[in-house]
Amino acid sequence: xxxxxxxxxxxxxxxxxxxxxxxxxxxxxxxxxxxxxxxxxxxxxxxxxxxxxxxxxxxxxxxxxxxxxxxxxxxxxxxxxxxxxxxxxxxxxxxxxxxxxxxxxxxxxxxxxxxxxxxxxxxxxxxxxxxxxxxxxxxxxxxxxxxxxxxxxxxxxxxxxxxxxxxxxxxxxxxxxxxxxxxxxxxxxxxxxxxxxxxxxxxxxxxxxxxxxxxxxxxxxxxxxxxxxxxxxxxxxxxxxxxxxxxxxxxxxxxxxxxxxxxxxxxxxxxxxxxxxxxxxxxxxxxxxxxxxxxxxxxxxxxxxxxxxxxxxxxxxxxxxxxxxxxxxxxxxxxxxxxxxxxxxxxxxxxxxxxxxxxxxxxxxxxxxxxxxxxxxxx
Numbered sequence: 001x002x003x004x005x006x007x008x009x010x011x012x013x014x015x016x017x018x019x020x021x022x023x024x025x026x027x028x029x030x031x032x033x034x035x036x037x038x039x040x041x042x043x044x045x046x047x048x049x050x051x052x053x054x055x056x057x058x059x060x061x062x063x064x065x066x067x068x069x070x071x072x073x074x075x076x077x078x079x080x081x082x083x084x085x086x087x088x089x090x091x092x093x094x095x096x097x098x099x100x101x102x103x104x105x106x107x108x109x110x111x112x113x114x115x116x117x118x119x120x121x122x123x124x125x126x127x128x129x130x131x132x133x134x135x136x137x138x139x140x141x142x143x144x145x146x147x148x149x150x151x152x153x154x155x156x157x158x159x160x161x162x163x164x165x166x167x168x169x170x171x172x173x174x175x176x177x178x179x180x181x182x183x184x185x186x187x188x189x190x191x192x193x194x195x196x197x198x199x200x201x202x203x204x205x206x207x208x209x210x211x212x213x214x215x216x217x218x219x220x221x222x223x224x225x226x227x228x229x230x231x232x233x234x235x236x237x238x239x240x241x242x243x244x245x246x247x248x249x250x251x252x253x254x255x256x257x258x259x260x261x262x263x264x265x266x267x268x269x270x271x272x273x274x275x276x277x278x279x280x281x282x283x284x285x286x287x288x289x290x291x292x293x294x295x296x297x298x299x300x301x302x303x304x305x306x307x308x309x310x311x312x313x314x315x316x317x318x319x320x321x322x323x324x325x326x327x328x329x330x331x332x333x334x335x336x337x338x339x340x341x342x343x344x345x346x347x348x349x350x351x352x353x354x355x356x357x358x359x360x361x362x363x364x365x366x367x368x369x370x371x372x373x374x375x376x377x378x379x
Contacts, residue, residue, distance in 0.1 A: 015105040015114075019330075023075060030078035030138065040139065043338050044083030047345040052085075052356055054299055054321045055175045055218040055245055057142045061085040062356060063312060063340055066303050066324040067146035067177065067222075071122045073131050080139035083337030086322065089128070090146030091179050094164035096124030097151055100184065106270050107330070108263035112307065113276030114327045115267070116252070117184045120148050125168040132172035145173035146222070147204075148182060155187050158196075159203045166207040170217050178204055181224035181251035183273045189224060194234045197221070201242055218299075220246035225253045225282045225304060232286060236293035246299035248324070249286045253279055253304075276327035280305025284318055291319025291364040307332065309343020316356060317363040 013021070030036050050061035064086035065079055073089040080087060099121025106115040122128065125147070132143075147165040149158050162178065170176055178201060180191040191197060201221060208217045221244060223235055239247055252273025253259075259278040261268050283304030290300055302315030303324035312323045329336055344356075353359040 026078035066326040077138040080141035086142035088144035091148040093150040094161040095150040117272030125165040129168040146177040148179040163207045170208040175218040218245035222248040225250035248301040319361040319364045
């Protein structure tokens with residue numbers, strides 16, 4: 001049914017307008033008690049064997065919605081109703097901003113991919129914090145908050161801008177993500193360099209601890225797939241050094257070559273971050289490299305090109321405790337999470353592992369790259 005709707009209605013609409021239409025339906029369904037209960041029963045059946053513990057939380061499963069879909073925390077319960085085990089909102093910036101000029105979202109249907117140059121369009125940290133403070137939870141779900149730099153803020157003031165968002169939002173977050181890897185904010189990816197990233201993460205950590213009492217808000221960083229291997233290793237080592245809770249691998253890519261893209265050249269040439277199926281292999285490579293470097297000392301979240309249960313299973317075997325998706329949601333529709341959970345449960349049952357925790361990283365070295373420590377040893 002959804003695929004027919006996509007072919008006949010959504011595919012002919014501007015992608016951003018189609019997103020807002022589908023999003024409004026999700027929000028509406030979540031407001032109607034009988035409808036949302038029925039929808040959750042159909043779309044979000046629970047599999048006890050998929051339960052995981054991560055980032056200080058017990059979750060129904062490992063699969064969540066990546067940041068970018070719900071930028072302003074307006075449909076957290078609706079997305080939980082669809083079966084996502086965790087929902088990451090944002091990216092939220094210190095100040096409200098409209099994002100880049102439209103048109104800024106493009107479907108590459110033959111490639112099952114998207115290109116976006118949204119530019120962190122959002123209501124700003126104060127407004128999103130107020131919305132979260134007023135939220136009456138219908139479906140309990142682990143809530144991540146993804147924060148980024150306001151475009152108008154110069155790089156020299158970036159740390160203060162992230163601290164502004166942290167102070168507003170940390171109290172409402174089950175975990176907090178520092179996004180330094182979107183290609184759509186000028187200069188943002190420069191913050192991935194360790195010399196810039198260390199003071200930024202330290203300042204956010206201090207702000208979260210200062211703002212939130214009685215619990216420690218887990219802190220993660222989201223990195224790009226376009227980082228060189230040495231830079232991936234440097235971020236991994238920094239995460240261990242700072243006691244970071246997690247790394248999300250990966251964001252969208254600016255690469256186009258070598259991805260086997262078959263969509264029209266004019267579409268492929270659009271500037272912005274590419275997400276979806278073509279990103280699968282590179283994101284998996286980055287994940288394997290990270291796990292080889294950090295082991296179980298840092299929680300890894302695998303995202304990028306995750307469409308099927310097999311994709312999610314491969315991320316877990318490569319070292320991901322949690323897995324996220326987004327672009328495939330556009331193509332697969334509301335039954336996506338149900339199918340993915342069923343497939344994961346079947347793969348776990350057929351595997352030699354009793355729990356997902358046992359499977360994490362079990363095959364990380366199969367296609368990974370040995371990575372040397374500064375003392376010459378490998379992990």
